[in-house]
Amino acid sequence: MVLDGGRERFEVDRGAKNLWRTILLFIQHIRLFNNCQLGNIRIDHVGINLACVLE
Numbered sequence: 001m002v003l004d005g006g007r008e009r010f011e012v013d014r015g016a017k018n019l020w021r022t023i024l025l026f027i028q029h030i031r032l033f034n035n036c037q038l039g040n041i042r043i044d045h046v047g048i049n050l051a052c053v054l055e
């Protein structure tokens with residue numbers, strides 16, 4: 001998985017559980033570096049409350 005235009009790279013091995021790990025890494029990146037926003041969608045308590053999964 002490549003984030004932030006290639007500045008961050010996460011190696012995710014093959015397997016069924018790694019899909020969920022990749023999704024959680026993506027949500028964490030949005031929460032930490034994109035002000036909890038993906039386009040017009042917020043993932044904090046104001047929008048879709050996905051950030052509570054990582055806390």
